Amino acid sequence: MTLDVAIAHRIGPFHLDVAFQAPSRGVTALFGRSGSGKTSLVNTIAGLIRPERGHVRLDGRVFLDRAAGIELPVERRRIGYVFQDARLFPHMTVQANLAYGYRRVAEAERRIAMAAMIDLLDLGPFLDRRPRTLSGGERQRVALGRALLAQPRRLLMDEPLASLDGPRKAELLPYIERLSSELALPIVYVSHALDEVVRLADNMLLLEAGRVRAFGPVAEIVGQLGQGPLEAESEPGAVLQGHVLSHEPDFDLTHVALAGMRAPEGQMHIAALPHAPRTAIRLHVLARDVIVATARPTGLSVQNILPGNVREILPQAGPFALVAIDIGGQRLLARLTRQSVVRLGLTPGASVYALVKTAALARDGLGD
Amino acid sequence: MSPFPTPAEIEAIWLSLRVALIAVTLSLPFAIAVALLLARCHFWGRTLVDGLVHLPLVLPPVVVGYLLLLTFGARGPIGAWLDATFGFRLIFTAEGAALAAAVMAFPLMVRAIRLAIEAIDRGLEAAARTLGAGPFDRFCSITLPLMLPGILSATILAFAASLGELGATITFVSNIPGETRTLPLAIYTATQTPGGDAVAARLVTISFVLSLGALLLAEIVARRLSRMIGR
Numbered sequence: 158m159t160l161d162v163a164i165a166h167r168i169g170p171f172h173l174d175v176a177f178q179a180p181s182r183g184v185t186a187l188f189g190r191s192g193s194g195k196t197s198l199v200n201t202i203a204g205l206i207r208p209e210r211g212h213v214r215l216d217g218r219v220f221l222d223r224a225a226g227i228e229l230p231v232e233r234r235r236i237g238y239v240f241q242d243a244r245l246f247p248h249m250t251v252q253a254n255l256a257y258g259y260r261r262v263a264e265a266e267r268r269i270a271m272a273a274m275i276d277l278l279d280l281g282p283f284l285d286r287r288p289r290t291l292s293g294g295e296r297q298r299v300a301l302g303r304a305l306l307a308q309p310r311r312l313l314m315d316e317p318l319a320s321l322d323g324p325r326k327a328e329l330l331p332y333i334e335r336l337s338s339e340l341a342l343p344i345v346y347v348s349h350a351l352d353e354v355v356r357l358a359d360n361m362l363l364l365e366a367g368r369v370r371a372f373g374p375v376a377e378i379v380g381q382l383g384q385g386p387l388e389a390e391s392e393p394g395a396v397l398q399g400h401v402l403s404h405e406p407d408f409d410l411t412h413v414a415l416a417g418m419r420a421p422e423g424q425m426h427i428a429a430l431p432h433a434p435r436t437a438i439r440l441h442v443l444a445r446d447v448i449v450a451t452a453r454p455t456g457l458s459v460q461n462i463l464p465g466n467v468r469e470i471l472p473q474a475g476p477f478a479l480v481a482i483d484i485g486g487q488r489l490l491a492r493l494t495r496q497s498v499v500r501l502g503l504t505p506g507a508s509v510y511a512l513v514k515t516a517a518l519a520r521d522g523l524g525d
Numbered sequence: 526m527s528p529f530p531t532p533a534e535i536e537a538i539w540l541s542l543r544v545a546l547i548a549v550t551l552s553l554p555f556a557i558a559v560a561l562l563l564a565r566c567h568f569w570g571r572t573l574v575d576g577l578v579h580l581p582l583v584l585p586p587v588v589v590g591y592l593l594l595l596t597f598g599a600r601g602p603i604g605a606w607l608d609a610t611f612g613f614r615l616i617f618t619a620e621g622a623a624l625a626a627a628v629m630a631f632p633l634m635v636r637a638i639r640l641a642i643e644a645i646d647r648g649l650e651a652a653a654r655t656l657g658a659g660p661f662d663r664f665c666s667i668t669l670p671l672m673l674p675g676i677l678s679a680t681i682l683a684f685a686a687s688l689g690e691l692g693a694t695i696t697f698v699s700n701i702p703g704e705t706r707t708l709p710l711a712i713y714t715a716t717q718t719p720g721g722d723a724v725a726a727r728l729v730t731i732s733f734v735l736s737l738g739a740l741l742l743a744e745i746v747a748r749r750l751s752r753m754i755g756r
Contacts (some may be wrong), residue, residue: 233657260732
């Protein structure tokens with residue numbers, strides 16, 4: 158059961174030439190800079206663009222096969238699409254917008270109920286209002302509900318947060334997180350913001366100039382960014398997986414237990430998150446935000462002190478090197494000067510402590 | 526002379542309103558179809574169709590009237606057929622006056638509707654597609670409602686223009702009191718009659734009020750509708 162895409166298409170001087178198979182569960186992110194072809198790619202999956210060559214299949218259903226001359230029209234694909242600009246129908250109330258796709262699905266096939274969706278997205282107070290009177294974040298919530306109520310087989314989201322400011326992004330994000338887990342609906346999520354991708358996606362496809370540069374689990378791909386063949390893509394960092402342990406409201410902190418480590422050792426303090434305890438989360442830690450010590454330091458303000466072993470040392474251009482550290486089976490990257498590597502005598506296998514400031518993780522949240 | 530219109534003048538006013546109403550009602554579906562064709566379809570000869578539709582705007586009205594006479598007159602191909610088949614005559618009748626007014630106002634109508642269609646965000650129709658709406662469904666639920674303010678202001682504009690049609694009407698259906706003498710024709714007749722100045726002045730005032738009233742109505746209705754569709 159996969160979303161199987163292999164297409165080639167030309168739009169003016171731009172060539173889109175992409176092939177991948179995304180699993181039918183969880184969130185798959187299409188990540189890349191503006192102009193890398195992300196929107197063209199989702200439009201092709203939805204059927205809004207007909208590529209010159211190739212095929213699109215979803216869970217065994219053929220949506221498009223240029224060689225065989227098969228093309229299922231958009232309206233019969235049952236693909237939910239949340240556009241960057243919401244595209245709510247201005248002449249209808251929120252209620253009528255929500256019902257638009259719902260009414261067009263046979264009763265027997267309605268798995269997602271109207272009332273449940275209004276509840277999940279907290280849309281109750283807006284039902285009688287016109288889209289014009291809603292804020293950007295509220296509009297996107299309605300667009301999300303409208304797409305889901307059309308009972309889609311897949312949900313495509315094209316940078317749904319891009320047109321929103323920081324607080325509105327933070328407001329909408331938990332809703333998106335909730336629906337991928339609660340509805341068990343596979344999602345294709347387009348974004349150029351790595352933080353969003355790390356927080357939401359299980360797998361990611363790195364798109365550059367219309368081509369696939371990398372495809373795989375988020376932690377694996379993020380760990381390769383900014384080095385080797387992906388030198389030009391973003392900057393080096395790592396994704397640490399864990400779960401919410403508890404909240405410390407007095408200090409606006411959340412305690413996170415890292416996967417593969419015992420409680421006191423692998424605990425991190427990060428800026429408060431809205432998630433309930435036991436919720437699995439991913440943290441994006443940039444290599445430049447990690448400090449390495451050979452002995453457990455004392456008298457420091459840093460609270461996140463993670464014991465581990467040096468796995469390898471990757472020299473970089475200029476004065477720097479990347480030190481890969483094994484933290485309970487997870488890979489963390491630290492960017493140090495080559496001089497420091499020599500001075501501390503870091504070699505593969507050496508026991509070290511990785512220090513990460515809480516502020517560095519907070520900045521990495523969705524504040525931008 | 527009394528400031529109140531005579532029964533003959535009241536007849537001219539009613540006739541004008543009737544002629545304009547028939548003209549607008551009958552041409553509206555065609556105007557919508559042609560506007561959609563020009564705004565949405567790319568086909569060979571589109572520029573030619575566009576030009577033909579706009580022709581009455583630039584041709585002398587007398588030429589349009591003459592062409593109507595050649596086509597729909599007693600000996601014209603369509604006119605003779607209508608007379609022979611249905612016993613229906615356009616020449617020298619109010620229906621003929623309505624046809625002349627409709628042809629003259631057609632470009633205005635098409636233009637206004639076309640602008641309304643082109644102002645619709647096509648992304649909304651794409652969104653409707655992803656929600657399972659087929660072409661006809663999409664047209665009825667999204668495109669048509671969003672066109673509505675444009676259609677309404679186009680209709681009222683064409684109505685106002687039809688009220689004032691003179692050249693094509695007088696050439697095609699002549700100037701028969703009670704049958705084809707609409708308001709502008711009555712004014713024309715008054716100016717050609719010795720001592721008709723007072724009558725002309727009265728009718729000009731009425732004509733002025735009617736036209737301005739129609740334009741104001743168009744503006745108000747369009748604004749209301751725009752608010753209703755949430756623009």
